[in-house]
Amino acid sequence: MYDYKLLIRGERPLEGETYVSGGKNTSLAVLSAALLCDEPCVIENLPDIEDIHVLYRIIKHLGAKVEFDPKQRRMEIDSTSIHTTEVPFSFTQQMRASYYVMGALFGHFWECRVGYPGGCDIGSRPIDQHLKGFNLLGGEIRDEGGMICLKGKPHGAPINFDMITVGGTINVMLAAAKAQGNTVLLNAAREPHVVDTANFLNAMGARIRGAGTDTIRIKGVPKLRGVTYTVIPDQIETGTLMIAAAATRGNVIIRGCIPTHMEALTAKLLEMGVMVTEFDDIISVKVNRAHRAIRLATQEYPGFPTDLQQPMSALLTRANGTSEVIENIFDNRFKHLDEMRRMGAQVVISGKRAYITGVSELRGAPLMAGDLRGGAALVIAGLMAKGETEIINPVYIQRGYERLEEKLSALGADIRRAKLS
Numbered sequence: 070m071y072d073y074k075l076l077i078r079g080e081r082p083l084e085g086e087t088y089v090s091g092g093k094n095t096s097l098a099v100l101s102a103a104l105l106c107d108e109p110c111v112i113e114n115l116p117d118i119e120d121i122h123v124l125y126r127i128i129k130h131l132g133a134k135v136e137f138d139p140k141q142r143r144m145e146i147d148s149t150s151i152h153t154t155e156v157p158f159s160f161t162q163q164m165r166a167s168y169y170v171m172g173a174l175f176g177h178f179w180e181c182r183v184g185y186p187g188g189c190d191i192g193s194r195p196i197d198q199h200l201k202g203f204n205l206l207g208g209e210i211r212d213e214g215g216m217i218c219l220k221g222k223p224h225g226a227p228i229n230f231d232m233i234t235v236g237g238t239i240n241v242m243l244a245a246a247k248a249q250g251n252t253v254l255l256n257a258a259r260e261p262h263v264v265d266t267a268n269f270l271n272a273m274g275a276r277i278r279g280a281g282t283d284t285i286r287i288k289g290v291p292k293l294r295g296v297t298y299t300v301i302p303d304q305i306e307t308g309t310l311m312i313a314a315a316a317t318r319g320n321v322i323i324r325g326c327i328p329t330h331m332e333a334l335t336a337k338l339l340e341m342g343v344m345v346t347e348f349d350d351i352i353s354v355k356v357n358r359a360h361r362a363i364r365l366a367t368q369e370y371p372g373f374p375t376d377l378q379q380p381m382s383a384l385l386t387r388a389n390g391t392s393e394v395i396e397n398i399f400d401n402r403f404k405h406l407d408e409m410r411r412m413g414a415q416v417v418i419s420g421k422r423a424y425i426t427g428v429s430e431l432r433g434a435p436l437m438a439g440d441l442r443g444g445a446a447l448v449i450a451g452l453m454a455k456g457e458t459e460i461i462n463p464v465y466i467q468r469g470y471e472r473l474e475e476k477l478s479a480l481g482a483d484i485r486r487a488k489l490s
């Protein structure tokens with residue numbers, strides 16, 4: 070898996086039609102929510118990416134009967150056979166979303182012993198808000214040799230998050246779905262995957278209202294019934310494909326997406342002079358003029374997503390003028406711009422701000438992908454650059470994007486895998 074690199078020959082406009090796969094972060098939350106169910110569940114439209122395989126292995130380790138068909142994008146989970154509530158660090162360190170197993174196991178079995186989560190190195194990523202929520206729901210929390218131990222019968226409670234956290238909101242929602250009594254989550258995250266997870270829980274019989282607003286009300290139910298559920302398309306993959314189309318001055322139709330989830334990005338692309346047209350579940354991106362520099366600040370949904378900051382800032386390296394990018398969510402999410410300096414990008418980074426002055430051309434160079442969205446940003450840089458770009462460590466990209474190279478190749482990109490020499 071680690072023994073290849075990506076080679077990209079840039080300056081080819083992307084043209085044609087492509088499609089969006091199921092949402093990564095939604096799927097990870099929904100699959101974890103299935104662990105709360107008292108009957109078998111079927112989850113459809115899963116992306117065939119490494120993070121889903123990691124979660125599959127965790128679910129299997131717990132003893133659930135689970136069948137994953139990556140070709141059909143479908144997983145069947147029967148959590149009634151779960152025989153352990155312990156998940157070793159060797160599993161949890163493989164990805165950030167392993168934290169959801171905690172909320173689900175605590176909610177269903179009233180106890181768990183789970184390793185701390187891993188994930189992309191994009192700055193400090195504490196889980197204090199998750200633990201605060203579990204504690205307020207009645208969980209006694211101990212750190213035993215680097216493992217988080219939770220015990221107690223969950224009961225409803227009002228919980229006011231100290232900051233907006235996507236993972237924290239979903240995790241505490243999982244723990245509260247079957248708790249006795251009413252829970253209110255205040256200052257909740259409003260991301261589409263919060264809503265999708267609540268929709269899945271409600272389809273199983275949970276009583277959750279307000280997901281998508283900053284106040285979520287949960288009336289605990291004793292049992293959840295099995296359902297078949299289809300996860301929503303990936304918001305960040307949609308955005309990455311839109312940015313790639315704009316970066317190559319292409320003309321691309323993206324099918325199977327939810328345009329309303331993309332409004333913050335669409336507004337910024339329009340501001341840059343990119344033509345974006347929205348239909349029911351289709352977005353078309355077309356370029357017929359030079360890109361203008363913009364000011365951009367990441368925010369929680371419905372603001373500009375931090376996960377698209379990296380691909381977007383790659384695009385801005387070729388815009389006319391100086392752009393200012395402010396990263397408000399994570400404190401170390403500009404490493405891709407350091408790599409891009411070797412391609413000729415002009416960037417000044419000062420704390421949470423990056424000032425990017427557009428250049429007339431980028432030159433292909435050997436680059437190192439350091440995290441998932443940073444890796445996607447480097448692919449976009451390679452698509453824009455003159456000559457050949459070599460990306461080492463593309464495994465990061467594979468963790469979160471389904472068949473990105475194949476999708477880009479089908480649109481006319483010259484991108485291929487090569488053996489690491």
Ligand code: EPU
Pocket residue numbers: 094097165166189193194195196197198199200232233234235236237374375376398399400441442469
């Ligand atoms: N935070 C805390 N304490 C907490 C939780 C969060 O201080 O208990 C802080 C974080 O350090 C960060 C901010 O709050 O500064 C927001 O973190 P959040 O909890 O919202 O992020 P996350 O749950 O760790 C999810 C996505 C990320 C995405 C962020 C923000 C998953 C598995 N991950 O992470 O996705 O960037 O929300 O939208 O859903 C990615 O897909 O590449 C990715 C990194």
